[in-house]
Amino acid sequence: MSERFFIPSPPLHGRVVLTGDEARHLVRVLRGQVGDDVVVFAGEGVEWPAQITRLGRDEAELETGPARHDLPAGGPAVSIAVALPKGERQKWLVEKLTELGAAQLIPLETERGVAEATPAARERLRRGVIEACKQCGRNRLMAIGEPLSVAAALADMPPGSRVVIADPGGPPLDPRGLAAGATNLLALVGPEGGFTVAEIAAAEQAGAIRVSLGPHILRIETAAIALAARLAGDG
Amino acid sequence: MSERFFIPSPPLHGRVVLTGDEARHLVRVLRGQVGDDVVVFAGEGVEWPAQITRLGRDEAELETGPARHDLPAGGPAVSIAVALPKGERQKWLVEKLTELGAAQLIPLETERGVAEATPAARERLRRGVIEACKQCGRNRLMAIGEPLSVAAALADMPPGSRVVIADPGGPPLDPRGLAAGATNLLALVGPEGGFTVAEIAAAEQAGAIRVSLGPHILRIETAAIALAARLAGDG
Numbered sequence: 001m002s003e004r005f006f007i008p009s010p011p012l013h014g015r016v017v018l019t020g021d022e023a024r025h026l027v028r029v030l031r032g033q034v035g036d037d038v039v040v041f042a043g044e045g046v047e048w049p050a051q052i053t054r055l056g057r058d059e060a061e062l063e064t065g066p067a068r069h070d071l072p073a074g075g076p077a078v079s080i081a082v083a084l085p086k087g088e089r090q091k092w093l094v095e096k097l098t099e100l101g102a103a104q105l106i107p108l109e110t111e112r113g114v115a116e117a118t119p120a121a122r123e124r125l126r127r128g129v130i131e132a133c134k135q136c137g138r139n140r141l142m143a144i145g146e147p148l149s150v151a152a153a154l155a156d157m158p159p160g161s162r163v164v165i166a167d168p169g170g171p172p173l174d175p176r177g178l179a180a181g182a183t184n185l186l187a188l189v190g191p192e193g194g195f196t197v198a199e200i201a202a203a204e205q206a207g208a209i210r211v212s213l214g215p216h217i218l219r220i221e222t223a224a225i226a227l228a229a230r231l232a233g234d235g
Numbered sequence: 236m237s238e239r240f241f242i243p244s245p246p247l248h249g250r251v252v253l254t255g256d257e258a259r260h261l262v263r264v265l266r267g268q269v270g271d272d273v274v275v276f277a278g279e280g281v282e283w284p285a286q287i288t289r290l291g292r293d294e295a296e297l298e299t300g301p302a303r304h305d306l307p308a309g310g311p312a313v314s315i316a317v318a319l320p321k322g323e324r325q326k327w328l329v330e331k332l333t334e335l336g337a338a339q340l341i342p343l344e345t346e347r348g349v350a351e352a353t354p355a356a357r358e359r360l361r362r363g364v365i366e367a368c369k370q371c372g373r374n375r376l377m378a379i380g381e382p383l384s385v386a387a388a389l390a391d392m393p394p395g396s397r398v399v400i401a402d403p404g405g406p407p408l409d410p411r412g413l414a415a416g417a418t419n420l421l422a423l424v425g426p427e428g429g430f431t432v433a434e435i436a437a438a439e440q441a442g443a444i445r446v447s448l449g450p451h452i453l454r455i456e457t458a459a460i461a462l463a464a465r466l467a468g469d470g
Contacts, residue, residue: 013387026379070450079267092327095454099451099453099454099457100449100453135454136451136453137450138450172468214335214336215305215306215336215373215469216336216372216373217334217370217371218335218371219330219334222330222334225460225461226329226464229461230464232449233448233461233465
């Protein structure tokens with residue numbers, strides 16, 4: 001695979017200029033030379049082969065070839081609404097959900113949640129998405145949604161959605177049954193202390209199905225990653 | 236959940252003495268007192284409620300109650316044979332596989348693998364398993380196998396086993412079809428550079444099924460965790 005670079009908007013007239021971190025990475029770390037082949041993507045499900053035509057100290061001009069469009073996704077779009085874990089675990093969560101093909105991560109505001117989805121935190125998550133996309137060959141960015149409560153996340157889902165809420169007391173998840181006929185799947189994952197009884201009840205009342213993910217107490221990011229693997233993988 | 240402590244062998248006559256790190260954690264970090272309730276497990280699928288009866292500087296004597304045996308596992312035992320990733324990613328791999336209920340992690344020796352499964356590395360993995368078991372409520376340790384080649388890992392599986400090998404060119408994984416009638420599942424995950432053609436061929440000849448895990452290039456630990464989630468979860 002050629003080295004991949006993220007561009008904030010699609011190339012214009014077969015030309016694009018890399019700036020900032022992307023340019024520095026190409027120029028200073030990879031020591032790219034005029035004529036080298038790379039790939040660029042703007043996060044919308046398209047990539048372009050590109051060739052370096054001019055190098056500056058902190059920018060690189062590229063000539064791009066014909067757009068290559070991703071195949072349409074097979075199954076329903078998977079959103080993971082999760083009470084953010086702390087520190088490094090946030091970084092891991094984003095990297096793994098991106099690789100596994102989740103369409104969207106929604107920071108979930110819960111009664112017992114501890115990590116706040118500040119604008120700075122969400123910007124950090126977005127940068128993590130871009131890095132993971134560059135590495136794993138994904139051309140459409142995983143969206144980082146607005147922070148939502150359980151009720152708001154459920155209200156926000158389009159018709160044709162199915163929702164599960166991770167609950168150690170629930171029945172086992174049946175990914176195939178859940179995905180059949182659905183256009184969107186949403187999985188809710190609570191904080192370390194778990195959802196409150198009221199949060200579970202509100203979710204169930206809005207149509208969410210409680211699901212258990214096995215006999216052990218999963219960390220937040222483990223539950224979210226397992227749900228993404230099972231829902232996106234079986235789609 | 237009460238605080239959980241690992242003991243190297245089951246209690247004898249309703250009594251056990253914590254020593255080393257486990258004792259230091261109880262005495263110095265948690266500041267346990269005589270009469271406090273904890274739980275101990277020896278990694279064999281059983282736990283015991285226990286009460287502190289005597290405290291020393293670096294040891295703690297506990298009186299244990301009646302053994303609580305785990306329910307028998309539902310599906311086939313899942314082994315993940317994986318070319319170890321480097322550094323922190325090893326720690327994450329072990330933590331997640333333990334939480335998700337994999338029975339065994341086998342360090343896979345591959346042509347393109349980079350991280351060696353030295354005795355010290357395997358001892359570190361074992362300590363990671365114990366920490367994750369304490370945290371997630373698992374009473375049976377995930378085994379850390381001897382390092383094996385692809386051929387040896389396949390030869391080592393008991394009758395009634397089914398084997399998959401992660402290969403971006405393979406058909407999608409069907410966890411339910413694979414698990415039907417199997418007593419053991421083995422999933423092979425290659426190094427960053429992928430398996431060689433010869434390794435894939437050897438695995439297929441020995442009965443392994445190639446499976447793809449989606450359109451993106453997954454990191455080693457992402458592929459291993461996704462396989463554990465899908466194979467142990469659907470069992």
